[in-house]
Amino acid sequence: MSVESYMQSVGQQARTASRAMARAETEQKNKALLAMAEAVASKRDELMQANEEDLQRGRSNGLDAAMLDRLALTPARIDNMIEGLRQVASLPDPVGEISDMAYRPSGIQIGKMRVPLGVIGIIYESRPNVTMEAASLCLKSGNAAILRGGSEAIASNQALAACIRHGLQVAGLPAEAVQVIETTDRAAVGYLITMPEFVDVIVPRGGKGLIERISREARVPVIKHLDGICHVYIDSEADLTKAINIAINAKTHRYGTCNTMETLLVDGMVADVVLPQLAERYHELGVELRGCSRTCAILGDIQAATEEDWSTEYLAPVLAIRIVDGLDQAMDHINTYSSQHTDAIVTENYSKARRFLREVDSSSVMVNASTRFADGFEYGLGAEIGISTDKIHARGPVGLEGLTSQKYIVLGDGQIRR
Amino acid sequence: MSVESYMQSVGQQARTASRAMARAETEQKNKALLAMAEAVASKRDELMQANEEDLQRGRSNGLDAAMLDRLALTPARIDNMIEGLRQVASLPDPVGEISDMAYRPSGIQIGKMRVPLGVIGIIYESRPNVTMEAASLCLKSGNAAILRGGSEAIASNQALAACIRHGLQVAGLPAEAVQVIETTDRAAVGYLITMPEFVDVIVPRGGKGLIERISREARVPVIKHLDGICHVYIDSEADLTKAINIAINAKTHRYGTCNTMETLLVDGMVADVVLPQLAERYHELGVELRGCSRTCAILGDIQAATEEDWSTEYLAPVLAIRIVDGLDQAMDHINTYSSQHTDAIVTENYSKARRFLREVDSSSVMVNASTRFADGFEYGLGAEIGISTDKIHARGPVGLEGLTSQKYIVLGDGQIRR
Incomplete structure (x- = not known):
């Protein structure tokens, strides 16, 4: 299968899964998050082993010490990952929140309902803990996620993907709700950011060069953070x-x-x-x-x-x-x-x-x-997928609410427009 | 001057003006809106004459009846324009609104302040009344605006631009806060949608073809409305x-x-x-x-x-x-x-x-x-710049609030991070 048709199929599956995620109950999403935490805890050895594979490859490819440090899954980092999943489970669910309901002179009652964005593509570098962070925030906010981590972390990320799938399965949610890209082919990123029919927003996390390139080439909206001066x-x-x-x-x-x-x-x-x-x-x-x-x-x-x-x-x-x-x-x-x-x-x-x-x-x-x-x-958001330096949609630290938007809801009693 | 350097200078002036607009007082903005309404009322004849010029050119260029109808400034439409300006003046000012202020365990107090987006580019077709609608909404929401109407309406739009400038001047606001593009060269649109350094968001209003083209080519975020099925x-x-x-x-x-x-x-x-x-x-x-x-x-x-x-x-x-x-x-x-x-x-x-x-x-x-x-x-928004079928930033009818975003504000007493 070509990278293009692989990414098309990932996108299509994410779009389908996003419908189920949008209506998933809070209880179900929390169950998935806690099951993921348990899976990470019980597969600690496999995760360390997969990570060791990445580290060895990294060393022989001459990665520098800082990069190897970011790539490493230490026991403390795995503990943080487990703790992070539990924290996200304990956060209030933003989806479905209704606000500002008011009557209009026509008799209709109008307000807003908070809804997931749909499918979120996250592009990041070699820190495998971002995989779990991004997965948990997208899941809790009712979105489907497509995660593309750095190729240096491919073995670690695939091992984490197994934990994620396990959690989704335990909770009866579609396994495609969180997909970790399986290819290290760089062309995958190019397809991911140009599929507006399947992806609603891209969140790039990494160096300024990566983010500038993605913003330039993306055909879908990007929630981005350039630099912090x-x-x-x-x-x-x-x-x-x-x-x-x-x-x-x-x-x-x-x-x-x-x-x-x-x-x-x-x-x-x-x-x-x-x-x-x-x-x-x-x-x-x-x-x-x-x-x-x-x-x-x-x-x-x-x-x-x-x-x-x-x-x-x-x-x-x-x-x-x-x-x-x-x-x-x-x-x-x-x-x-x-x-x-x-x-x-x-x-x-x-x-x-x-x-x-x-x-x-x-x-x-x-x-x-x-x-x-x-x-x-x-700021009390409980978690953060990044800090936006954009001006539309979300500014500053982006938590669960930043991964949602609001639609209008109208309740009537047979009203028609005069 | 080339179209490119003209658009660059328009962009630069808009960016500068947007700073003054962001801190303009409500009273000042309302004064500008009411002065624009008066200018339109007192220049009714000049407006009709400029519009007649557009209509004659349109007829000799073979525009169809529907297009000529959209282009026409009738006395009733001018009345609506005046009424619209007064209505926008009477709407509450969204800028500076502070919400959700709460103390955090660290002692800092954090909340959000509603702020203008900055510079808004509006691209529309041949209805000259859109010029005044767009100008008034951008102005009231504290943004600078760059307006690009259809070339068929160029004389009408320039006559309206004079009324807008008059209103800004009366209120002591920068004349560049609302700029109506003076060239009918189509290349101007291409530059307008690819200047992220000067333009924060593009709102295209018109047929699906126009909007699709703009979304495809834009290098700045687009608040768009495709079709209504x-x-x-x-x-x-x-x-x-x-x-x-x-x-x-x-x-x-x-x-x-x-x-x-x-x-x-x-x-x-x-x-x-x-x-x-x-x-x-x-x-x-x-x-x-x-x-x-x-x-x-x-x-x-x-x-x-x-x-x-x-x-x-x-x-x-x-x-x-x-x-x-x-x-x-x-x-x-x-x-x-x-x-x-x-x-x-x-x-x-x-x-x-x-x-x-x-x-x-x-x-x-x-x-x-x-x-x-x-x-x-x-819906009670008081006015609308369009209806967004996008999922990020604003969904549904977009009023003044949709032309703003929220920044975080933090009030402290010398707090430092531990």
Whole structure:
């Protein structure tokens, strides 16, 4: 069978399964999730073995240490996977929720019902735990899923697919509700993103290159997250203790995450006071600083930032710093260079906080909190399939609700239009 | 200037204007809308004259009567335009609305704020009143708009553009907040739909061919409405008076609208009783019937429906009729042939109504009401930019809210992530 006809048949089966999933009862979906968790627990050895196969192939193909680390299924990661499945089972079911029912002058009663999107295609790289995460969120939100993980993880993903199928079967749900692509042929991705008749939305997870390519070539809507160039702006009326704590936490809590601060903006009125204290802390923590000319004048021995620094997602212990004069300059900088992921202001001034919240056009806008909070778990979504930097459908952390939409429902008593 | 650089500059100006629009006060936006209404009222003669120019060119280019009718700005249509602007001014402003604020265990308070999408591109055909409708909805929802109407209406649209600019100016809003494309070069559309850096969403309004082409070629998200193949299912437990009223109204209230019923499904248990009565009414009203073999057996002298009839949007006094055995067969037919626009069941049975509402995957699902109610005004949205048959972002009638999205806002007191 050609890759094209394989993908067509996967798509067709997903579309059919999506109908059954849309009407599946909450109890049934939870049963499937818990059975998957049990299957993972009882097949721990097989999973580790399959993963070892992937790791050996990876080593002989010369994968680097970071890639091998992401590929590895450790006992702790398997525990997390089991725990994750149980957590998703315990989340409220968003499907079927009815809201805003109201009567109209015509006598009809109108409102909205939350419904699954249908078939979701997830394209990701070599982390096998994403397979289970994506499967569980699509399943709980009543969608069918087509999962395409990195070819490096093919054996691990197929072993996980067996656990998923087992769970679906135990609950009496169609085995095609979650399909893990069996071919490592790269052409499969091309077909997956160009089948609007079978796939309703694509969620790519991975590097910027992958996501840009998919967005460019997709013929179905994409919920995407490009980069996270996040800012913290320390206002002239900031509480400086809060400012320092937040600026340190937003940069150094973790370096490789998309909600890590990459550029610090400091109001000229407080730069003299706050920057030397911050520089000392960053220095202790091993963070390299790159500053605008005014920052360099205050801090002396740091590298000058270039235009490129303002639009770089370092994902590393490097921080760009710019001194600005007031809120408007800070927001101009943010609206120019931010990737519209997460931006924060530190201020005690009510009106400036209010303006920042309204005027900064990012998926998460914060006052006096670390950008590191931009996360589905921290926001109380219970889980997250990704963080959207798009503007339509879903912005920010995407949980179960982001995998659904709302249709209109109309209840009448024989009404006709006059 | 080439069309490409013209469109680039339009895009760039729209992006800049969108920032000012996002923070524009409600009062300011309403002032602009009312000033536009006054400008239209006071320039009635100029508008009619510009429209006459379009009509004369249209006649000499051999446009058909229907097209000329859509192109014409009659005094009544100008009155409607003025009334429409005033109505949009009176609608509540969706921008800035904050919802779901809740505290998290970390101490941060998190919720959502409704925000404009940014820049909206609207592509439509030769009806000049769409220019004002689209401009007013984008403006009120805090977006910048780029409007591209059919070349047949260029003089009318430019005359309307002057009224729009006047209104923006009076309110102190940037003139580039609503730009009406000045070139009739078709290449302009191609550029408009491939500038993700300047345009956040495209709303095409027009025939299926136009919309399919735009969806295929667009590099930005499209909120689209393809066709309206709407169904009414008369269940075995329908109140037959309601059933007949709804079936007649859904087909004959207007033939050319997307929420008009195109296929009637009747349960085999009641077909003998209900079909002859309906056929008589349809016959009086001049509706041509095409039936499945069982329908033909009951009604005798009607044409047999072919497979093609089930997926045809007639937009004409033609109706396809099929007899089905029970709810499941009816929903199978709908989920196979419906364009997911609007589908209705007529029944007095609670459980069947409940299943139909949940399991039919259309943007509007109705019980005991005419499909003709699927409309922004009837639903209380106040206005409508179109009806979406998409599944992500917005389904069904799209009003002001559909031209916005929600960002997360986080209020803290110095919280950092542990």
